[in-house]
Amino acid sequence: MTDQPLLSVRDLRTYFHTFSGTVKAVDGVSFEIGQGEVMGLVGESGGGKSVVGFSILGLIDSPGKIEGGEILLNGKDLAAASEAELREVRGREISMVFQDPMTSLNPLHTVGRQMDEVLRLHTDLDAKARQTACVEMLESVGISRAAERLKAYPHQFSGGMRQRVVIAIALLARPRLIIADEPTTALDVTIQSQILKLMRSQIAEKGASMILITHDLAVVSEMADHITVLYCGKVVERGHTRDLIEAPSHPYTRGLIDSIPDTENRHERLSQVPGTVPDIRNLPKGCNFQDRCPRAQALCAEQEPALAPQHGSLYAACHFPLKPGEAA
């Protein structure tokens, strides 16, 4: 059983049936995360990253629906689980850190009460033990005078402090998997790396795994063991972080990496991926990336590329993948 991954997503398809057509927000996504691993889930806005996170937790609301695929958590299929079973999983086995700490805490309840709620739901501890656990958890995310701070309301914390509280809440029930949806996007740049380091050390300490959802390849390159790149709801490339950052084989990944500001070449104009994401209700025939791709050829408009092994640990869905050292 040791080589069984903690979470294995196979051919996940989550569609939204709207009046203006079916939005295939997640279309045939597969990935695996082992115990203690951090996986980066990367893509542009509207690429279906967050939908993957909510699908895993079974929190897709109408008109959305998980149309197919398996989400195996330790071999148990969450896609087929009942609402009651899912509620057991949420918070206890999988928890989530949201983007905006300004709105992810309820303004009317104290921090202590919101932490206590999770423990009361998922553990059998008595009030005193819960209090101790809350104080310890707040301290471990770097909040001083924790016992006092439990009585404070969210508005009495700064943005960075609130995100620490949110992380503390996510870790409270000792989940095995944390889904972090853009956990640092709403924070000041100076706070971002602090929070990232904290998350890294906390999950390592607690032996949890993490899915880090972000549009920021710079963030995942510091954090993740392996990376999955989504484009228009499909996996376009995946592999170990170093392979993928140093020599991506998909032109889209290349474009994302090139658009990270580089302090050593500050006089160069920042490069960008040209064009915009196509209308997801009306995707082109063939490769979804063809209109924005510098390497597109006639074949790309005809046939959709399948995910195929590339150099190193990489898999990419591209007819004309980049070789190591090759420019886009």
Add this chain to the structure above:
Amino acid sequence: MTGFFASEFFHNYRRSSSAIIGSALMVVFAFAVIAGPFLVAQNPYDIASLNLMDSYKPPVWLPGGDAQFWLGTDGQGRDVWASILYGARISLFIGLVAMIASCTIGTLLGLIAGFYGGIIDSVIMRIADIQLSFPSILIALFLMSAVGTGVDKVLIALTAVGWVVYARTVRGSTLSEIEKEYVQAAKVAGLPNHKIIRKHVLPNVLTPLIVIATIQVGTFVLIEASLSFLGVGVPITQPSLGLLIKNGFDVLFSGLWWTSVFPGVAIMMLVFGINLFGDFLRDELNPRLK
């Protein structure tokens, strides 16, 4: 208590003459309905204490007035002042109880509609829409003619009319509230829906209801008065302010004006006070007006 007296709310209250007048009127009425029976010697609905010889006495400052009945008496020799004190009791009781019932039912339905959406939402809100397309007094009249009269029937009719405004308000706030990440976070933490609704949605949608509830007491007092005036409200043995007006109305044009004018003034002051205070609350509790 120092916290309250130092608060911005209290500071603004002291500067708002309408708030002070409104709350003063409300305090006067609260005192009158609680202490009413101890303020007057006569119980106007204890027939044994009435004397027909005292009927239609004018107010004390008019010729023929009697110092015992300073606002005059009606056709059965009932003291108008005592009748007002007893009547205000019934009017306010009906207004308050109907408000609490409307608020409870409306809030619950609004939460359910907003949180679950779909068919439940459509059904609840279409009923509300249909209800809103009729004047509230008409709905109450229909109901009263169907279920009969009496204090309990008036309460049912008022609640049937009054829940809609809460349901709509609460549904709207719920819809914007469940979009917020802390509700998502509560779902992610595995909290069951009823707990999410009670602990995370309900407290965040309550504030606008305070204003609606306050003003609604005034509205209900008026509707109840209209119903009683039309003869489908409270029974003659439990006369509200509205019924007093109706009783006096029959003789209004015979020059015996005091039997209906004084209860009318009482209703006016009560509703005026409630609305003044409600306006102040609305300004205070609406963050957009600050």
